Amino acid sequence: MAKLFxxxxxxxxxxxxxxxxxxxxxxxxxxxxxxxxxxxxxxxAPLFLPAGTxxxxxxxxxxxxxxxxxxxxxxxxxxxxxSLAKWKRxxxxxxxxxxxxxxxxxxxxxxxxxxxxxxxxLYVDQWDWEMCIDEGDRTVxxxxxxxxxxxxxxxxxxxxxxxxxxxxxxxxxxxxxxxxADDLQRQYPALSPKERENEVCRQYGAVFVxxxxxKLPDGTIHDGRAPDYDDWISETGDGHRGLNGDLLVxxxxxxxxxxxxxxxxxxxxxxxxxxxxxxxxxxxxGLAFHKMLLDGKLSLTMGGGIGQSRLCMYFLRxxxxxxxxxxxxxxxxxxxxxAAGITLL
Numbered sequence: 001m002a003k004l005f006x007x008x009x010x011x012x013x014x015x016x017x018x019x020x021x022x023x024x025x026x027x028x029x030x031x032x033x034x035x036x037x038x039x040x041x042x043x044x045a046p047l048f049l050p051a052g053t054x055x056x057x058x059x060x061x062x063x064x065x066x067x068x069x070x071x072x073x074x075x076x077x078x079x080x081x082x083s084l085a086k087w088k089r090x091x092x093x094x095x096x097x098x099x100x101x102x103x104x105x106x107x108x109x110x111x112x113x114x115x116x117x118x119x120x121x122l123y124v125d126q127w128d129w130e131m132c133i134d135e136g137d138r139t140v141x142x143x144x145x146x147x148x149x150x151x152x153x154x155x156x157x158x159x160x161x162x163x164x165x166x167x168x169x170x171x172x173x174x175x176x177x178x179x180x181a182d183d184l185q186r187q188y189p190a191l192s193p194k195e196r197e198n199e200v201c202r203q204y205g206a207v208f209v210x211x212x213x214x215k216l217p218d219g220t221i222h223d224g225r226a227p228d229y230d231d232w233i234s235e236t237g238d239g240h241r242g243l244n245g246d247l248l249v250x251x252x253x254x255x256x257x258x259x260x261x262x263x264x265x266x267x268x269x270x271x272x273x274x275x276x277x278x279x280x281x282x283x284x285x286g287l288a289f290h291k292m293l294l295d296g297k298l299s300l301t302m303g304g305g306i307g308q309s310r311l312c313m314y315f316l317r318x319x320x321x322x323x324x325x326x327x328x329x330x331x332x333x334x335x336x337x338x339a340a341g342i343t344l345l
Contacts, residue, residue: 001208003117005335006340007253010319015169016343022161023312023324028161030311031127033153035104038146040129043091045105048078054287055090058226063113066092080110083305085229087288089266093299102131107305116329118254118320119310125325130303136266138300140236143243144178144344147208148301150247150261151176154206154311161315168317169323172249181211181222193222197257201250209256211242212262215278227275228290230264234271241246253319260311263304269294 014022019100034040048326049055056065056079065079087101091103107128110111114120123334158170184196191199200207213225244264247303251258267275272293276282309325318324320337322344329344337344
């Protein structure tokens, strides 16, 4: 169901022409910073993948990808990607990359089951990245080190925009705070996961929530994750589980936590089996991608996605993701946005 939050007395700090220029500036600057910080080379990515291979991202397992048949391939079914979470791991393996080196790409997806609101769209554009790691890097400590590198890129981009648009004041904190999803559940047992994120982001400004997808002490999960890319079941050695997480910042325009990135250390054969069992879908082990992983044919990797339109929306202090990308919206939402001074592209 489409929902819209209209900030009180909202007024875009940039007009449409300035916004389009700023979007290019942010994307060019950030992707160069990210590639330099994480030793990533750019690769070309697919818009669609063969159905039935296990390569597409299953998200929460209920979303249905857009499918079409290819005439010249004998009617073979293709799927528009949800994300490239698993495709990237195959690509890193094929390239034979050394540990601490990786790839990034422009990922464009269609998610027709998305609930449309200020930050969710049918069209998804993000930088998908993946890097090779050693066995010894499969730790929370290494996860945090990479998150801090990405956060440095965010800080540099924020100053870059402020240097050109002085009325867009920077307010990211100097450092990002790390919290475990199970600790949040213990601290705020009466709140929903989204409400917990709001509380911790309001307090710290920028937070990385570790352990997304695995069961919390009360048997619930903080948020959904497919069982076949991020490792959310392995123990971290300090009483917690999960080698993945979400990077959240406090969005002063929307007055809420705002997810910019989801990332994690990827599953091994053992954690894949365990996660497939926990999700009740062990049959996926027979798919082509999963067979490669279980047979030891894929490199150890970590990776994630960083929303391009969301990043632009945040740095340009926009109220709606439709102000930084072109998509389709319900007519009622368009009318509400027009009345509130929210200019959808």
